[in-house]
Amino acid sequence: MTLATTIREREPAVGNWLTLRDPAVAEISAELGFDFVVLDVEHTPNSLETVLAMARGMDAAGTDTEAIVRLPWNDPVVVKRVLDAGVSGVMAPMVGTAEEAEALVEATRYPPEGIRGVAGERAARYGLDLPEYVRDGPDPITIAQIETLEGLENVEAIAAVPGLDGLFVGPADLSANLGVFGEWDDEEFLAAVDRILEAGHAAETAVSTLALSEADVERWLARGFDFMMVGLDANYVVDGSQRAKAAFEAALEERDG
Numbered sequence: 001m002t003l004a005t006t007i008r009e010r011e012p013a014v015g016n017w018l019t020l021r022d023p024a025v026a027e028i029s030a031e032l033g034f035d036f037v038v039l040d041v042e043h044t045p046n047s048l049e050t051v052l053a054m055a056r057g058m059d060a061a062g063t064d065t066e067a068i069v070r071l072p073w074n075d076p077v078v079v080k081r082v083l084d085a086g087v088s089g090v091m092a093p094m095v096g097t098a099e100e101a102e103a104l105v106e107a108t109r110y111p112p113e114g115i116r117g118v119a120g121e122r123a124a125r126y127g128l129d130l131p132e133y134v135r136d137g138p139d140p141i142t143i144a145q146i147e148t149l150e151g152l153e154n155v156e157a158i159a160a161v162p163g164l165d166g167l168f169v170g171p172a173d174l175s176a177n178l179g180v181f182g183e184w185d186d187e188e189f190l191a192a193v194d195r196i197l198e199a200g201h202a203a204e205t206a207v208s209t210l211a212l213s214e215a216d217v218e219r220w221l222a223r224g225f226d227f228m229m230v231g232l233d234a235n236y237v238v239d240g241s242q243r244a245k246a247a248f249e250a251a252l253e254e255r256d257g
Contacts, residue, residue, distance in 0.1 A: 003036050003066040003088055004141050006227070007165050010206045013227035015068070017210060019044045020233045023057030029233075030061035038229055040070045041082075042093050052085045052122065068141060074100055076107035076115060083108060084121035089141025091168055096150035098157035105163035108140040141165050143208070146196050147173035155196050159203040166227070167200045169193055169209040184216075197224045 006013045013035040018025055021044070029037045037058070039051055055067055066088040071078055074092035082090055092104045106114040118134055120127025142163060146155055147170030159167055171184070174193075180186040193209075200207035206226040211217040217230055 003068075004139060004165070006035065007141060007206045010201075010204070010226045015227070015229040017229040017232045018054070019046070020237075021046055021050050023053045025057075025233050026054035026067070027057035027061050030058040030063045030065035033063060034065050035227075036066045036068055036088070038068050038070050038091065039087070042070050042072045048081055048085065051082060051087065055086050055122075068143065070145075074104050074107075076103070079104070079107040080116050080119075083116070083138070083140055084119055084123050086122040087140075089143065089165070091143040091145060091166075093145045093170070094148050094151065094173070095144035095146065095158060096148055097154050098161050101144045101158045101161040101164050104144060105142050105161060108138075108142055109163070110134055110137065113137075143168050145170045145173075147177065149177050152177075152192050152195065155199040156202070159199040159205045164205060166206040166208055167196055169196050169207065169225075171209060193223065200226075 003013065015036040015038055016029040016034045017038045017040065018029065019040045026037055026039070039054055040046060041051065051069055058065055058067060068089045068091055069082045069087050070091045071082065071093065074095060079090055090104070090108065095101050095104065107116060108114060110116050110118060118130070120130045123138070124130040124133040143166040144158055144164060145168045146152060146158065151158065152174070155167070158164070172181070175181045175183060175186070175189050178188050178192060180189050183189060197207050201224070208227045208229070209220055209225055210229045210232070211220050212232060212235060217228065220228060
């Protein structure tokens, strides 16, 4: 089953969130058997060249792991360039209206359904498969991030946009916009999360979020999220390094105590 089918049927899927720029991180994620990775181009120095290199790194693993790119903005020019690199889908930040969600979907489709320009790039095997690629109609995964007050207010209409595959609850930005940054147990924040979940599921649209701890994985799954990114590569480096350093310091203290 492809990732697109999994998400559209609201089956569970687990992803890894990547911010570091080494293709080896994407290759390792694929070797570990994640269903997908999110390549973050919004809050990182990552470029289109980075996306291309990381997609190739994942291919080198020879597994079924797929890539979704978190866009820097909901821009049709960026969408087409990212998709031409051969990834499976895109996620747009701060989608606030149904019209913005419609524009995202339109940017991923060729005419007459959309406005994506035709090019023989990596997605079409550098033109070798271009006629088949265009004719068969690539159907990229499209995900809208709900993380602003405007997006929350319009979430029911956004969730119902035809061709939109998923909603993503951006916990950091959503809590910040509600004035309760990082307060994951705040009643207003949880009510907003529940509203997004209810809107998505009423429209048969999958809903996802990012979990940065084992406790968060359990709580968000229990709350009803369909698929999830369960960690962030930079955090793995920080956490593992802190534990290793603490183990050395504890052993040294015990030895010299």
